[in-house]
Structure formats: C-alpha cells, structure tokens
Amino acid sequence: RTEQARIRLYIPLNERISADDYRKYSKVLANKIGHKVDEGSYQPSRCFALPVIQKGHIFIKRVNDCPIIDVDMLEQWSKELEQSNASPNVIGYTRRDSAYWRDIAFGVSEGERNSTLASITGYLLRRYVDPNLVYGLVSAWASVCKPPINQSEVNNTFKSILKKDSKSS
Numbered sequence: 001r002t003e004q005a006r007i008r009l010y011i012p013l014n015e016r017i018s019a020d021d022y023r024k025y026s027k028v029l030a031n032k033i034g035h036k037v038d039e040g041s042y043q044p045s046r047c048f049a050l051p052v053i054q055k056g057h058i059f060i061k062r063v064n065d066c067p068i069i070d071v072d073m074l075e076q077w078s079k080e081l082e083q084s085n086a087s088p089n090v091i092g093y094t095r096r097d098s099a100y101w102r103d104i105a106f107g108v109s110e111g112e113r114n115s116t117l118a119s120i121t122g123y124l125l126r127r128y129v130d131p132n133l134v135y136g137l138v139s140a141w142a143s144v145c146k147p148p149i150n151q152s153e154v155n156n157t158f159k160s161i162l163k164k165d166s167k168s169s
Helices: 019-033 071-085 098-104 113-126 131-143 151-168
Strands: none
Touching: 019 071, 098 113, 113 131, 113 151, 131 151
C-alpha cells in the first residue's frame, strides 16, 4: 500500500546544527531535491531516528554511502535560495491547491493528522461554513485517519481554530 508514499531522507552533516539552522537547511534541501515536502518536516521536533513501520505496509530502504554534505555547502545553498526568492515588499504564504485537498480528503497517516485537521478546520471556517457543519465534517474525517484521531483531540483542535477564527472576523 503506497497510495500515500512517504520518503524519509537522512543526511549526515560534518557538524551539529541548531534548530534554526535545521529549519533553514531542510527547506534548502527540499528546494534542491524538488520533491513536495510536508510543512511539518521543517520542525526539528519532527526529526527522529527511525520510521514507524506498520504491519502490511510496504517499507523500502535504500542506503547510499556517498560523502556527507558539509554545513558550509548548505549555507551557500541557503544564500542562493534567499537571493532567488528575494522580491521586495511581497508577503506570501503557501496556498493549498486542489491536489493537496484531494490527497487528504480521506484521511492521512500518523505524523500529519493534527496539522491537517487544523488546516481543514481553518479552511472551512474561513469560507464561512457553519461551525456546526465544520465540526461534524472534521469529526468524520478524523475517524478515517490511520490511526483515527481521538475525539477529545478533535474537540481541542476545533475549539482552538474556532477561537482564532472568531477573533479575526
């Protein structure tokens, strides 16, 4: 079952880096690779040593003993990326396209569930969908995630997003 395949890329560095550098360099590497990356991947707290392997799911492992990337190279790439993205007085955000919504429509797996729940909730509330309907829809959506999201977690996330949405209205 690889309908929502995930790639975990571990890159040894020549020295330790800070959490801020991790965020910066992981964005640089994602840009260099050119593969769509979950925004949560840029959070250092999500970086861990071993993936969770679920029974019945395919796990493909490939190892390449190529030379490590050094931090100086990452810093150079970071500066190049900043220069290529520099556009004065433009503030942007990542807009979710229809492919994103299609991919998450029938649930997501562990590691993406909470941020996706918040994303769906906020998306619907910002489009003035009645909060009662939004609550029902996200509750149903949460039940088809792998594993399902606990209803108390759905409640807490929904209340938090609803509160933020109410303040901005």
